Amino acid sequence: MCGIVGLLLKNPALRPRLGELMVPMLIGMTERGPDSAGLAVFTQPVAASLHKLSLYAGEHDIDWSTFLASLTAALPGQHELKRAGNHGVLTTSAAPDSVTAWIETHAAELTVLSVGRSIDLYKDIGAPADVAKRYNFANLHGTHLVGHTRMATESAVTPAHAHPFTAGRDFCLVHNGSLSNPNLVRRKLEPLGIEFETDNDTEAACRYFEWRLREGDDLQTAVRSGFEELDGFYTFLMGTDTELALVRDAFACKPAIVAETDDYVAVASEFRGLAHLPGVHGAKLFEPRPQEVYSWRI
Amino acid sequence: MAHLKQFDLAVTTLREVNHYLHKQMVADGVQSVSILNPDGAHSLACGMNAPADIEIDGHVGYYVAGMNKYASVTVNGNAGPGAAENMMSGFVRVRGFASTSAAASARGGCMVIEGDASTRCGISLKGADIVVGGDVGSFSGFMAQAGRMVICGDAGDALGDSLYEAVIYVRGKVKSLGADAQYETMADADRASVAELLGVAGFKHDPAEFRRIASARKLYHWNADANQEY
Numbered sequence: 316m317c318g319i320v321g322l323l324l325k326n327p328a329l330r331p332r333l334g335e336l337m338v339p340m341l342i343g344m345t346e347r348g349p350d351s352a353g354l355a356v357f358t359q360p361v362a363a364s365l366h367k368l369s370l371y372a373g374e375h376d377i378d379w380s381t382f383l384a385s386l387t388a389a390l391p392g393q394h395e396l397k398r399a400g401n402h403g404v405l406t407t408s409a410a411p412d413s414v415t416a417w418i419e420t421h422a423a424e425l426t427v428l429s430v431g432r433s434i435d436l437y438k439d440i441g442a443p444a445d446v447a448k449r450y451n452f453a454n455l456h457g458t459h460l461v462g463h464t465r466m467a468t469e470s471a472v473t474p475a476h477a478h479p480f481t482a483g484r485d486f487c488l489v490h491n492g493s494l495s496n497p498n499l500v501r502r503k504l505e506p507l508g509i510e511f512e513t514d515n516d517t518e519a520a521c522r523y524f525e526w527r528l529r530e531g532d533d534l535q536t537a538v539r540s541g542f543e544e545l546d547g548f549y550t551f552l553m554g555t556d557t558e559l560a561l562v563r564d565a566f567a568c569k570p571a572i573v574a575e576t577d578d579y580v581a582v583a584s585e586f587r588g589l590a591h592l593p594g595v596h597g598a599k600l601f602e603p604r605p606q607e608v609y610s611w612r613i
Numbered sequence: 614m615a616h617l618k619q620f621d622l623a624v625t626t627l628r629e630v631n632h633y634l635h636k637q638m639v640a641d642g643v644q645s646v647s648i649l650n651p652d653g654a655h656s657l658a659c660g661m662n663a664p665a666d667i668e669i670d671g672h673v674g675y676y677v678a679g680m681n682k683y684a685s686v687t688v689n690g691n692a693g694p695g696a697a698e699n700m701m702s703g704f705v706r707v708r709g710f711a712s713t714s715a716a717a718s719a720r721g722g723c724m725v726i727e728g729d730a731s732t733r734c735g736i737s738l739k740g741a742d743i744v745v746g747g748d749v750g751s752f753s754g755f756m757a758q759a760g761r762m763v764i765c766g767d768a769g770d771a772l773g774d775s776l777y778e779a780v781i782y783v784r785g786k787v788k789s790l791g792a793d794a795q796y797e798t799m800a801d802a803d804r805a806s807v808a809e810l811l812g813v814a815g816f817k818h819d820p821a822e823f824r825r826i827a828s829a830r831k832l833y834h835w836n837a838d839a840n841q842e843y
Contacts, residue, residue: 570694570713586674587654602710
């Protein structure tokens with residue numbers, strides 16, 4: 316069991332309140348996922364010459380200013396770091412691949428959680444309320460987000476196994492359910508040069524969809540191809556810089572409910588994650604049907 | 614008024630409300646209970662064992678009115694998974710939609726869903742009646758053993774898969790029938806059943822518009838020659 320939440324704000328006036336509206340959604344899904352929590356928040360993109368990388372230090376005591384100084388010395392360009400606890404968002408004019416390569420060699424205690432122009436990603440072990448407080452989720456602003464509360468069933472409880480998973484740039488996925496053929500998917504993707512970071516089943520789905528998107532599929536087509544390739548139970552919620560997409564497998568064992576108003580689209584595993592939202596009682600409420608792909612653009 | 618009691622789940626805990634319904638309501642002579650602000654709470658009015666009218670204003674989570682006996686429970690909103698699961702008797706009405714496994718395994722009583730029901734509605738039904746005003750999702754009536762199901766809208770895939778002796782009446786389109794389910798001729802008794810249940814639900818349809826689906830009873834005995842094809 317896990318909890319998923321998603322929120323896309325159509326009304327720009329609400330965007331400074333994205334985090335505040337989302338935190339009760341995430342906490343409302345605590346009973347479904349008390350082990351770990353995380354979220355990806357999408358903001359207006361940084362300038363075309365820049366990228367953002369979400370960095371996670373875990374238990375390591377990082378001297379962030381030394382890290383930034385060494386990075387600046389090694390890779391010329393503009394680098395800015397915004398910190399929240401053991402987490403930092405680096406905005407950089409250097410090529411993201413050279414930054415991640417430099418981090419792997421020179422700051423191996425840091426994990427790169429996400430890369431893109433819009434995405435910031437936070438995930439950690441602990442109760443959703445604690446994780447939300449640790450990273451000050453209530454103060455986040457942006458256009459849309461994808462969040463998750465985890466009750467681990469198939470792999471370890473570690474920050475790396477928490478959701479959302481990311482692949483490529485400005486793409487993330489959260490999952491309620493379990494896949495029975497993640498290793499098959501992995502064996503298909505690894506020869507294509509796609510590297511995995513964990514043994515988690517959800518990571519296989521995330522990397523599979525991101526691969527399809529890179530191959531030119533739109534999100535709808537990519538998700539539909541997953542009906543053939545991914546075996547198991549799932550409600551997936553995916554985020555890109557411009558879109559949220561939601562899909563349930565043919566058996567639809569894993570719940571989801573959507574509330575849509577003129578101001579927002581909100582997704583949660585259960586209504587109790589949505590009950591606090593303004594105007595939710597007048598919202599269009601529905602359960603996503605099996606194997607139907609729902610998507611909303613900002 | 615001694616016979617009416619109201620709870621607001623915004624100020625009273627779910628446990629207190631259910632405790633009252635189980636342990637105190639009858640002693641107080643209360644016959645009518647209204648519950649406000651359920652906000653998706655689980656197991657609300659679950660395990661009722663006394664005749665009373667319970668009215669819930671808002672959307673509820675899992676297992677509302679589960680194992681219901683004698684009570685009449687109305688949800689003025691949507692219900693989460695497993696509404697009226699294993700109901701023994703009484704009446705449950707959901708005015709909005711019901712999530713998966715509504716009235717699963719219910720032995721008696723009647724459940725009315727005014728909106729759509731999701732997948733597996735009436736799975737393993739054991740004697741209760743179900744009336745759905747809208748559509749039902751895939752695998753509805755799976756292995757239903759006894760009871761009646763009236764579907765006013767459409768049905769998804771595998772309707773009535775592996776049916777035993779429950780009977781399904783459907784008015785709309787059926788995406789596919791499950792293994793061993795078959796259409797059968799509507800007899801006068803079937804039309805009377807549909808009319809009776811539509812009357813209970815308050816839905817105005819002509820019973821003549823419904824088709825009967827029941828078991829072909831070919832799965833009752835193992836057939837090694839069937840090669841898993843039914």
